[in-house]
Amino acid sequence: MCNETPLLSVDDLLGPGVGPVSLTLAIGERVAIMGASGAGKSLFLRQLADLDPGEGHLSLRGERREALAGPAWRRRVMLVPAQSGWWAPTVDMHVDPSEKAHAATLAHRLRLPDDILTREVRVLSTGERQRLALIRALTRSPDVLLLDEPTSGLDPDAMAAVENLLIEYSREGTGIVMVTHDAGQARRVANRSFVMEKGRLAPAWA
Numbered sequence: 001m002c003n004e005t006p007l008l009s010v011d012d013l014l015g016p017g018v019g020p021v022s023l024t025l026a027i028g029e030r031v032a033i034m035g036a037s038g039a040g041k042s043l044f045l046r047q048l049a050d051l052d053p054g055e056g057h058l059s060l061r062g063e064r065r066e067a068l069a070g071p072a073w074r075r076r077v078m079l080v081p082a083q084s085g086w087w088a089p090t091v092d093m094h095v096d097p098s099e100k101a102h103a104a105t106l107a108h109r110l111r112l113p114d115d116i117l118t119r120e121v122r123v124l125s126t127g128e129r130q131r132l133a134l135i136r137a138l139t140r141s142p143d144v145l146l147l148d149e150p151t152s153g154l155d156p157d158a159m160a161a162v163e164n165l166l167i168e169y170s171r172e173g174t175g176i177v178m179v180t181h182d183a184g185q186a187r188r189v190a191n192r193s194f195v196m197e198k199g200r201l202a203p204a205w206a
């Protein structure tokens with residue numbers, strides 16, 4: 001794995017409240033980012049998704065960020081923010097028709113009700129929205145998933161289901177950068193864990 005071109009390369013990334021940060025993510029690797037509230041974790045994910053202005057270099061499979069249009073980059077390096085955005089009345093309107101069966105399978109895996117895809121977004125609970133935002137992202141097959149506290153609103157059973165799914169997708173090649181306040185989750189899920197402090201990363205444990 002070490003000799004391959006990294007899936008994601010981050011070199012001297014610097015932006016408001018973030019950096020400088022350098023990091024490489026191998027194909028199928030899972031990285032956890034912990035740290036105090038306000039340390040810059042969410043801003044760091046936004047930098048990786050190229051949603052905020054910044055300096056430094058990002059590459060995906062050796063291809064520079066500048067070589068891709070912003071939306072194309074964000075489709076391949078996809079952010080699932082802590083508060084997901086929904087732009088149509090029902091859940092299934094956010095899923096490509098060819099991915100509906102896939103989404104239904106994932107919903108079942110994540111302990112969601114059978115009719116969840118046909119429900120109105122406005123009636124969803126916090127934990128349902130959170131899992132559906134993850135499902136929506138997974139059905140779009142990103143190269144890298146950027147997850148901001150993906151299980152913060154979930155019960156232990158649903159949390160374990162999300163963690164298992166993330167591990168499964170990463171084994172198929174998806175890279176994962178996950179912000180979490182849960183050190184136990186970082187140990188269960190991540191191959192490598194970091195603590196962010198004042199926008200900079202340090203290894204979480206030696």
Ligand SMILES: Nc1ncnc2c1ncn2[C@@H]1O[C@H](COP(=O)(O)OP(=O)(O)OP(=O)(O)O)[C@@H](O)[C@H]1O
Pocket residue numbers: 016017035036037038039040041042043044
């Ligand atoms: N656009 C911005 N420009 C400058 N500073 C910002 C910007 N957005 C947020 N901040 C500030 O930067 C700091 C880091 O914010 P961020 O949302 O990344 O924290 P976080 O580590 O994700 O915290 P939490 O664990 O509470 O979610 C905060 O003090 C926040 O108020």
